[in-house]
Structures are given as structure tokens and as C-alpha cells.
Amino acid sequence: MPFFKVGDLVKLIVDKNKCLSCGGCVSVCPKQALELKKYPEWDKDKCISCEVCVKFCPVGALKLKRD
Numbered sequence: 300m301p302f303f304k305v306g307d308l309v310k311l312i313v314d315k316n317k318c319l320s321c322g323g324c325v326s327v328c329p330k331q332a333l334e335l336k337k338y339p340e341w342d343k344d345k346c347i348s349c350e351v352c353v354k355f356c357p358v359g360a361l362k363l364k365r366d
């Protein structure tokens with residue numbers, strides 16, 4: 300068992316000025332770590348930091364911040 304989760308080391312930032320609320324990132328996430336409310340909401344416990352959502356977003360509204 301790992302001592303930490305990926306989500307403890309990264310943070311998914313949603314740029315609400317860019318996001319179109321299209322839900323695409325929610326659909327492509329392989330771990331169901333995103334849920335579309337008004338904007339996508341990120342579940343850090345499920346995220347594996349694959350950046351599929353970041354690459355998918357048509358307007359570049361997602362960023363995975365690594366500390």
C-alpha cells in the first residue's frame with residue numbers, strides 16, 4: 300500500500316473563465332474522478348494524474364498543478 304495518494308501531490312485547477320461546461324473531461328476520465336456540476340469537480344482520491352482530461356479539454360481550461 301502506498302503511503303500517499305497521487306491526489307495529495309497534485310491539484311487539478313479548472314479555469315472557470317475558459318470552461319464551457321461541456322462535460323467532455325468528465326467523460327474521458329478513466330477513473331471517474333471528475334463530476335460535472337456547474338463546472339467539473341475533481342475528486343483527489345480517485346485521480347491518478349494521467350492528464351487525459353487536461354489534454355482533452357478543447358479550450359485548455361484544465362491544468363494539473365504539481366508541487
Ligand code: SF4
Nearest residue numbers: 318319321322324356
Ligand atoms: S472539457 Fe474543458 S470545457 Fe469541457 S467541461 Fe471539462 S474543463 Fe470545461
Ligand code: SF4
Nearest residue numbers: 328346347349350352
Ligand atoms: S488527471 Fe486523469 S484521473 Fe485525474 S481527473 Fe484528469 S483524467 Fe481523471
